[in-house]
Amino acid sequence: MSIPPWHADHWARLQARRERHALPHALLLCGSRGLGKRDFLQRFVRGLLCQNATNGDACGTCRSCLLVNAGTHPDVVSLSYGLRKDGVQRSEIVVDQIRELSARLSTSSQFGGWQIASIDPADAMNAAAANALLKTLEEPASQTMLILLADEPWRMPATIRSRCQRIDFQLPTQADSLAWLQSAGVSDAAGALAAAGGNPGLARIWAEEGALAQRQEVRKDLAALAAGRGDAMEMGRRWLDNAPQQRLWFAAQAVADEMRARAATQAGPLSSALDIESLGAWYDAANRTREALRGPLRGDLLLLELLGRWR
Structure with missing residues (x-):
């Protein structure tokens, strides 16, 4: 490299x-x-x-x-x-x-x-x-x-x-980031960079670890919950067992996309029934939960509370 x-x-x-x-x-x-x-x-x-x-x-x-x-x-x-x-x-x-x-x-x-x-x-x-x-x-x-x-x-x-x-x-410029990712052999450089919030190093790591598939899984989970099809408890256990803080990053990112779509009077990717103010509150709660997972509180209860609020 x-x-x-x-x-x-x-x-x-x-x-x-x-x-x-x-x-x-x-x-x-x-x-x-x-x-x-x-x-x-x-x-x-x-x-x-x-x-x-x-x-x-x-x-x-x-x-x-x-x-x-x-x-x-x-x-x-x-x-x-x-x-x-x-x-x-x-x-x-x-x-x-x-x-x-x-x-x-x-x-x-x-x-x-x-x-x-x-x-x-x-x-x-x-x-x-x-x-x-x-x-x-x-x-x-x-x-x-x-x-x-x-x-x-x-x-x-x-x-x-x-x-x-x-x-x-x-964070470097988008042009420098994309050029560096492409030189590193990352196939979907633009998608990886967007998932990592413009961080090229994190984009490369996630592309190599297959985290972009996890990002899609998180979005599907949230969309299923919004439609009343998902089980918040089962979902929380699954998130907790596999990179929960990373999943919460992707969840907050997905909700931010939902908010932007609403602001532009378009249908959001998650089809949530929450209004834009509630979406903002959930976004903040997701980031607080990501921080709280560092501490002594039970992660399964933290995630269950958060996902319950989404539902």
């Missing part, structure tokens, strides 16, 4: 700062899922540590590159969800993980160059972990860089965000 064209400006600015020996001690890479933040991170880390980098890109053959590629470079630390004592993966990054990271970064680089630590997803830090990270951000060690990745940076405290050089990955 070629380097996405929407990375070019961010890359050029970082490399210009590197040439001036003015790289920040902390970066925040943020933007919607699918725009390649993690690929950008790996490319940047490899180039920063490479012994023979060209224009910021790693050679791929020096000792540093081989260690980074093997995941054994002593000056690279990656922090993500850890395991609880019972072996179950945590759903957040906790304070003990940040304390261990800070202790690690307080030691000297083994290769005598940069030490780089990444936290992904940084928006999964709980309050205590974020507070513990502040000290490291406020008193950075020499030649140490923290790189935070976040799909939803607004979940992070402002005190964390303000201490990082922020790189926002924005």
Whole structure:
């Protein structure tokens, strides 16, 4: 896969700062899922540590590159969800993980160059972990860089965000997105891009995973419920068992299409009996439900309530 064209400006600015020996001690890479933040991170880390980098890109053959590629470079630390004592993966990054990271970064680089630590997803830090990270951000060690990745940076405290050089990955133009998707071999590039809300990376992922068929299934489900043919309980269980948050994205998207058709005094694709105000309320409820599925509430009840309102 070629380097996405929407990375070019961010890359050029970082490399210009590197040439001036003015790289920040902390970066925040943020933007919607699918725009390649993690690929950008790996490319940047490899180039920063490479012994023979060209224009910021790693050679791929020096000792540093081989260690980074093997995941054994002593000056690279990656922090993500850890395991609880019972072996179950945590759903957040906790304070003990940040304390261990800070202790690690307080030691000297083994290769005598940069030490780089990444936290992904940084928006999964709980309050205590974020507070513990502040000290490291406020008193950075020499030649140490923290790189935070976040799909939803607004979940992070402002005190964390303000201490990082922020790189926002924005949606590219439709023309650039379609060209990139076509070069990636996505057959229905326009349809995939529309389903992903203009996000080309997400469009490619969904096209590869067959999610566009799921999008059609969601629309059929909603149309069946609107016609009184579907079973909300059975539908909720089925949605919950297979990518429920993605299905809710598609459901909200379908209702938005229904609202646009109504506004143009046309028949909507879902044939819902709800008026336009109720459609707007359901759209908001679908997005709230998608958010609530992250929490401790029972997903089957959340979906049943939502689908019951649609019916």
